[in-house]
Amino acid sequence: MRHPVGDPQPEGDDPATDALRQTSDQEWPWIQLESSNQKKVSDAVKISEVRSLVQLRKPEPDRIERTLRRCVTIEDLQHAAWRRWPRSVRGYVEGGADGEVSLARNRAAYEALGLVPSPLRDVTEVDLRTSILGGDSTLPFALAPTGYTRMMHPDGESAVARAARDAGVPYTMSTMATTRLENVAGEVGGDLWFQLYVWRDRGLVRDLLERAKASGYRALMLTVDTPVTGLRVRDVHNGFTIPPQLSASTVLDMARHPMWCARLLVGPAITFANFAPEVGRSPEGLMEFAAKQFDPSVTWEDLAWIRGLWQGPLMVKGLVSAQDAARAVEVGVDAVVLSNHGGRQLDQVVVPLQMLPAVRDQVGDKIEVYVDSGIRRGSDIAIALALGADAVLVGRPYLYGLGAAGERGVAASISMLGDELRRAMTLMGVTSVAQLRAEGSALVRSLPSG
Numbered sequence: 001m002r003h004p005v006g007d008p009q010p011e012g013d014d015p016a017t018d019a020l021r022q023t024s025d026q027e028w029p030w031i032q033l034e035s036s037n038q039k040k041v042s043d044a045v046k047i048s049e050v051r052s053l054v055q056l057r058k059p060e061p062d063r064i065e066r067t068l069r070r071c072v073t074i075e076d077l078q079h080a081a082w083r084r085w086p087r088s089v090r091g092y093v094e095g096g097a098d099g100e101v102s103l104a105r106n107r108a109a110y111e112a113l114g115l116v117p118s119p120l121r122d123v124t125e126v127d128l129r130t131s132i133l134g135g136d137s138t139l140p141f142a143l144a145p146t147g148y149t150r151m152m153h154p155d156g157e158s159a160v161a162r163a164a165r166d167a168g169v170p171y172t173m174s175t176m177a178t179t180r181l182e183n184v185a186g187e188v189g190g191d192l193w194f195q196l197y198v199w200r201d202r203g204l205v206r207d208l209l210e211r212a213k214a215s216g217y218r219a220l221m222l223t224v225d226t227p228v229t230g231l232r233v234r235d236v237h238n239g240f241t242i243p244p245q246l247s248a249s250t251v252l253d254m255a256r257h258p259m260w261c262a263r264l265l266v267g268p269a270i271t272f273a274n275f276a277p278e279v280g281r282s283p284e285g286l287m288e289f290a291a292k293q294f295d296p297s298v299t300w301e302d303l304a305w306i307r308g309l310w311q312g313p314l315m316v317k318g319l320v321s322a323q324d325a326a327r328a329v330e331v332g333v334d335a336v337v338l339s340n341h342g343g344r345q346l347d348q349v350v351v352p353l354q355m356l357p358a359v360r361d362q363v364g365d366k367i368e369v370y371v372d373s374g375i376r377r378g379s380d381i382a383i384a385l386a387l388g389a390d391a392v393l394v395g396r397p398y399l400y401g402l403g404a405a406g407e408r409g410v411a412a413s414i415s416m417l418g419d420e421l422r423r424a425m426t427l428m429g430v431t432s433v434a435q436l437r438a439e440g441s442a443l444v445r446s447l448p449s450g
């Protein structure tokens with residue numbers, strides 16, 4: 001007996017009916033499929049009978065929600081962001097320095113390690129809360145500083161800060177931010193850290209520091225792996241500039257991403273908002289001004305100078321060796337961030353994760369140790385904590401969220417990493433960050449290569 005089933009829905013609107021359409025009639029002999037351009041569930045069964053077998057989901061009118069529903073992992077957010085970004089923006093975010101050897105090795109280092117679970121333990125309650133640099137955090141990670149953030153989404157740094165504040169994790173504003181540090185602190189708040197470069201113009205540095213202090217930034221992160229900017233080959237190939245400059249190929253690239261262009265055009269001009277007047281007075285363009293400010297003469301004395309100026313918690317980011325971590329302890333920093341800048345500065349530099357056990361041995365509990373570069377999953381965070389990190393930093397993962405879906409995308413990236421970490425710890429038989437760190441390297445094994 002055949003029953004009418006009504007108008008077919010367009011394919012792709014509803015996963016449940018799509019699944020039914022894709023099921024072969026061998027597997028479901030009582031459902032006959034008509035093969036035409038628009039395959040439809042034929043009238044072999046009443047729709048009410050189908051409805052009792054599967055739950056039909058209403059089409060989602062909210063575009064962002066539709067995007068986020070499809071995103072289960074950071075990689076999904078990455079692909080969603082790629083669809084929205086022009087090639088030059090994608091290249092800027094994804095790119096590493098020179099041959100991108102460090103970029104690839106950062107990921108490979110995590111993937112070369114295996115977790116050693118201890119089942120048969122009560123893991124009903126898993127607590128991810130921890131203290132980072134004397135502040136409470138709901139999760140053992142912070143959002144790393146990233147420059148030019150309004151290129152990835154017009155809501156930029158404010159969107160990232162709001163998502164971090166609502167999730168209860170620290171957010172680091174970059175010196176190279178495209179939103180004024182006062183605006184983010186005044187309008188958003190949360191556990192805010194400020195990342196500083198020691199620039200040639202030390203007056204500018206002192207001024208930035210005082211503004212960060214006055215606006216309520218709790219901690220300062222001094223980045224020291226940038227005496228000059230690394231060569232990002234993709235940026236050169238793609239003609240990436242701030243603000244974007246028009247050439248035949250960039251026009252074509254942008255034409256393919258009209259939404260991104262429209263948002264850029266209606267928003268305030270993209271600039272280094274923290275020192276816009278200085279840039280305005282400078283005869284060169286924005287990028288030349290910034291490039292010239294990186295100072296190759298910065299030394300340990302400058303770190304000591306900064307220590308004298310900043311009374312709050314101080315981190316130094318971009319060290320990788322145990323020897324340098326010990327020296328940083330002597331200068332009086334509160335934490336080191338082992339980092340190779342996400343593979344964007346010195347290429348073929350060691351992977352920070354590989355240096356972590358030695359650094360931890362060297363500094364003991366005198367200071368906190370964080371690690372970044374290459375973290376993409378909750379299990380990566382578990383590995384880093386087990387190998388001695390107090391917490392980790394993530395960079396690109398939240399930028400993918402931002403590019404895919406603005407503030408809600410950043411929030412999604414944070415909760416994905418948190419959920420993955422919770423699941424990994426549950427499956428490992430570990431119920432707290434403290435336990436993960438205490439059981440330490442017994443939980444991690446390197447895998448034979450090849």
Ligand SMILES: Cc1cc2nc3c(=O)[nH]c(=O)nc-3n(C[C@H](O)[C@H](O)[C@H](O)COP(=O)(O)O)c2cc1C
Binds near residue numbers: 094176317342372397
């Ligand atoms: C697009 C982008 C911009 C960045 N800008 C800065 C910056 O302004 N200051 C800084 O200290 N680090 C900067 N970093 C490095 C990050 O703080 C962090 O060390 C790195 O992203 C970690 O690696 P991951 O992206 O693999 O998580 C940037 C990274 C990216 C991807």
